[in-house]
Amino acid sequence: MTSLTEQQNVADFYDFEAALTEEERKVLLRTRAFMRDEVQPLVAEHWADGTFPMELIGRFRESGLVGLSYEGYGDHGPVASHLLTGMMAMEMSRVDASVATFFGVHNGLAMYAIHACGDQAQRDRWLPGMARMDAIGAFALTEPLDGSDIAAGMHTTARRDGDTWVLNGAKRWIGNATFADHIVVWARDVDDDQVKGFVVDKGTPGFKAEKIAHKTSLRIVENADVTLTDVRVPESDRLQNASSFRDVAEVLRATRSGVAWQALGVMVGAYELALRYATQRQQFGRPLAGFQLVQDLLVKSLGNITSSWGMLHRLAGLQDAGVFRDEHSSLAKAHVTARMREVVAWSREIFGGNGIVLEYDVARFFADAEAIYSFEGTREMNTLIVGKAITGQSAFV
Numbered sequence: 100m101t102s103l104t105e106q107q108n109v110a111d112f113y114d115f116e117a118a119l120t121e122e123e124r125k126v127l128l129r130t131r132a133f134m135r136d137e138v139q140p141l142v143a144e145h146w147a148d149g150t151f152p153m154e155l156i157g158r159f160r161e162s163g164l165v166g167l168s169y170e171g172y173g174d175h176g177p178v179a180s181h182l183l184t185g186m187m188a189m190e191m192s193r194v195d196a197s198v199a200t201f202f203g204v205h206n207g208l209a210m211y212a213i214h215a216c217g218d219q220a221q222r223d224r225w226l227p228g229m230a231r232m233d234a235i236g237a238f239a240l241t242e243p244l245d246g247s248d249i250a251a252g253m254h255t256t257a258r259r260d261g262d263t264w265v266l267n268g269a270k271r272w273i274g275n276a277t278f279a280d281h282i283v284v285w286a287r288d289v290d291d292d293q294v295k296g297f298v299v300d301k302g303t304p305g306f307k308a309e310k311i312a313h314k315t316s317l318r319i320v321e322n323a324d325v326t327l328t329d330v331r332v333p334e335s336d337r338l339q340n341a342s343s344f345r346d347v348a349e350v351l352r353a354t355r356s357g358v359a360w361q362a363l364g365v366m367v368g369a370y371e372l373a374l375r376y377a378t379q380r381q382q383f384g385r386p387l388a389g390f391q392l393v394q395d396l397l398v399k400s401l402g403n404i405t406s407s408w409g410m411l412h413r414l415a416g417l418q419d420a421g422v423f424r425d426e427h428s429s430l431a432k433a434h435v436t437a438r439m440r441e442v443v444a445w446s447r448e449i450f451g452g453n454g455i456v457l458e459y460d461v462a463r464f465f466a467d468a469e470a471i472y473s474f475e476g477t478r479e480m481n482t483l484i485v486g487k488a489i490t491g492q493s494a495f496v
């Protein structure tokens with residue numbers, strides 16, 4: 100008899116899982132089992148309370164699921180394909196998008212920024228501990244006054260003073276920053292006006308991170324308002340291979356595709372709940388699933404899931420082949436998150452009144468979808484990136 104973890108994902112209608120190698124499939128099943136056994140039991144209470152389950156860090160540490168994308172760091176053997184890492188992000192969000200976001204900020208944004216923008220000595224210094232989750236990462240780009248226009252508007256400054264840099268400014272929405280050990284901070288060099296990256300360690304004088312309260316989406320992941328007041332960072336902690344905003348854009352290109360996979364996971368999680376509920380709940384003497392109009396919602400949801408999955412499958416191939424461009428990633432992020440918003444709304448609709456009660460879980464997916472729709476570039480920003488690529492006209496301002 101196949102175990103629960105080996106059972107095919109009912110939302111994987113075209114069996115995309117079959118595209119994984121046998122070894123990759125084992126990692127995916129481990130991810131599925133980890134999320135089911137270690138994460139699922141914690142999410143309802145922590146979402147309601149707006150708290151992060153700190154015990155998860157130790158469990159992730161033991162899971163062997165961290166750092167798979169970084170060859171030579173961690174003890175996981177060969178580097179994972181983009182299809183596997185994408186499907187892992189999907190599997191995580193299928194259970195809880197906040198925990199997937201915590202993981203994505205650490206394993207994606209922070210580790211990838213160090214990998215892509217640091218030199219070899221910096222990679223060797225920070226990535227092994229992060230790949231073991233002995234140290235947690237954060238990525239501080241967005242500011243209170245500059246979100247979508249951060250490339251042009253960044254106010255946080257870096258001033259060189261001998262062998263150190265002095266950072267001043269404020270950042271907003273920074274995931275994991277309340278407890279992270281290494282925070283990648285982006286700041287504008289007052290001398291050459293270019294954006295540079297710095298790794299600021301927890302406890303550095305002048306660094307303060309205050310948790311943003313009362314979020315209505317992704318309530319489990321901690322986001323912070325960060326202030327930097329004369330924070331001194333040695334030149335050795337400036338990311339040596341980042342010299343302008345183009346380097347930040349390279350990081351975002353990679354992580355945006357991860358967010359699109361996360362959006363797919365949210366669709367899958369909501370759809371699975373709706374399908375189960377529709378077969379169990381009776382009205383007019385028969386299951387909801389027996390009504391044509393309810394089947395229409397379920398089938399439209401499955402169509403969104405399947406078409407998004409096909410798009411992301413091909414996107415992963417472009418990434419593996421090294422021919423992946425900003426506009427490829429942006430189209431996926433904009434398109435898949437829009438499809439996600441439809442699916443969570445249809446899934447919630449199938450639950451009727453119960454769809455707004457946390458106990459039925461679908462409300463969590465419905466609420467979490469909103470942050471995913473807006474972060475790592477809103478739909479509008481990603482649309483403008485694609486628009487510029489296909490027309491040659493920049494419509495940003």
Ligand SMILES: Cc1cc2nc3c(=O)[nH]c(=O)nc-3n(C[C@H](O)[C@H](O)[C@H](O)COP(=O)(O)OP(=O)(O)OC[C@H]3O[C@@H](n4cnc5c(N)ncnc54)[C@H](O)[C@@H]3O)c2cc1C
Nearest residue numbers: 238239240241246247272273274470474475476477479495
């Ligand atoms: C839960 C959460 C976690 C996050 N985590 C991080 C993190 O870890 N690190 C980090 O650096 N940032 C993080 N962010 C920030 C996120 O990337 C920004 O919220 C996002 O880029 C949008 O910026 P904004 O919220 O300032 O919106 P704004 O830029 O103020 O935009 C508001 C609205 O106006 C629209 N708009 C703006 N300009 C235009 C235009 N030219 N044309 C058409 N429409 C336009 C936008 O699309 C949007 O709909 C996070 C955000 C959230 C909500």
